[in-house]
Amino acid sequence: xxxxxxxxxxxxxxxxxxxxxxxxxxxxxxxxxxxxxxxxxxxxxxxxxxxxxxxxxxxxxxxxxxxxxxxxxxxxxxxxxxxxxxxxxxxxxxxxxxxxxxxxxxxxxxxxxxxxxxxxxxxxxxxxxxxxxxxxxxxxxxxxxxxxxxxxxxxxxxxxxxxxxxxxxxxxxxxxxxxxxxxxxxxxxxxxxxxxxxxxxxxxxxxxxxxxxxxxxx
Numbered sequence: 001x002x003x004x005x006x007x008x009x010x011x012x013x014x015x016x017x018x019x020x021x022x023x024x025x026x027x028x029x030x031x032x033x034x035x036x037x038x039x040x041x042x043x044x045x046x047x048x049x050x051x052x053x054x055x056x057x058x059x060x061x062x063x064x065x066x067x068x069x070x071x072x073x074x075x076x077x078x079x080x081x082x083x084x085x086x087x088x089x090x091x092x093x094x095x096x097x098x099x100x101x102x103x104x105x106x107x108x109x110x111x112x113x114x115x116x117x118x119x120x121x122x123x124x125x126x127x128x129x130x131x132x133x134x135x136x137x138x139x140x141x142x143x144x145x146x147x148x149x150x151x152x153x154x155x156x157x158x159x160x161x162x163x164x165x166x167x168x169x170x171x172x173x174x175x176x177x178x179x180x181x182x183x184x185x186x187x188x189x190x191x192x193x194x195x196x197x198x199x200x201x202x203x204x205x206x207x208x209x210x211x212x213x214x215x216x217x218x
Contacts, residue, residue, distance in 0.1 A: 128214050
């Protein structure tokens with residue numbers, strides 16, 4: 001059976017957790033949100049996904065958009081490509097089916113940043129719009145994955161601070177990228193609570209995996 005959307009989101013969460021815990025161990029208390037270690041996150045996510053793929057499915061890292069176009073069977077109308085689909089751009093992870101057709105793209109960020117995440121979401125939307133089954137392709141899903149870390153405040157718990165933050169992210173993404181041809185889903189899950197022996201030095205921190213999914217509308 002081909003890997004499902006649920007399996008992909010669960011594997012992304014597992015990969016984020018694995019990368020963060022590994023980096024916490026190496027650094028004696030730091031998280032991936034503290035340093036530019038997106039490569040570690042990408043590798044752990046890719047490994048977690050590959051374990052759930054069927055034997056004939058595959059994935060690749062740092063895939064040029066030109067390669068996605070070449071491998072896709074999508075019926076693309078003539079005309080200038082959107083700027084977001086510059087063929088020199090690269091996707092962090094691309095999943096391929098048993099016929100080596102691209103089915104999913106994943107972009108990885110160590111944390112939320114409006115400018116950088118907007119650019120990635122714009123590219124994901126453009127890829128899904130152009131290469132999905134609506135255009136006789138197979139690329140029906142794209143994901144933007146990251147870790148969000150919040151520290152306990154004077155009044156609010158980390159959970160409360162995160163929920164307020166998540167609400168703002170949801171509103172922003174839906175306002176900027178929602179349309180009739182796409183479906184937007186946002187997944188989150190507690191990834192890590194800083195152990196007690198680190199809390200004495202750093203405070204009470206918690207981290208959540210945040211996954212923004214852009215899909216072809218049914």
